[in-house]
Amino acid sequence: MKVIFIKNFGKLGQRGDIKEVSVGYARNFLLPKGYVDIATPDNVVKISKEIKKKVAKKHKTRKKKIFKLTKKLSPCKKEKAE
Numbered sequence: 001m002k003v004i005f006i007k008n009f010g011k012l013g014q015r016g017d018i019k020e021v022s023v024g025y026a027r028n029f030l031l032p033k034g035y036v037d038i039a040t041p042d043n044v045v046k047i048s049k050e051i052k053k054k055v056a057k058k059h060k061t062r063k064k065k066i067f068k069l070t071k072k073l074s075p076c077k078k079e080k081a082e
Contacts, residue, residue, distance in 0.1 A: 001026045003036035004047055016051045018044065 001023045005013040009030070013019050018039050021030065030036040037043050 002039040003030060004039040004043055005036050006047065007035050009035045016047055 002018060002020055003026050005015050005017045005019070008014050012021075013036075021036075026036060026038075031038075037047070
């Protein structure tokens with residue numbers, strides 16, 4: 001059974017990975033615990049959009065932090081050399 005990981009699960013799979021697992025393992029353990037969802041085209045698109053959105057948000061916050069740090073570290077006024 002093809003599944004897509006919703007959460008990171010040790011060495012078996014990271015969020016967004018699509019893996020082939022046995023039907024029993026998926027139905028009895030991974031699906032009830034919320035680690036995976038069945039890899040239908042709709043679910044794959046949905047999860048990939050969520051991951052892209054999270055990555056973009058992380059990138060944006062990191063960019064803001066870097067901008068703030070560069071402001072702190074750079075001199076406030078630049079003197080003109082005449």
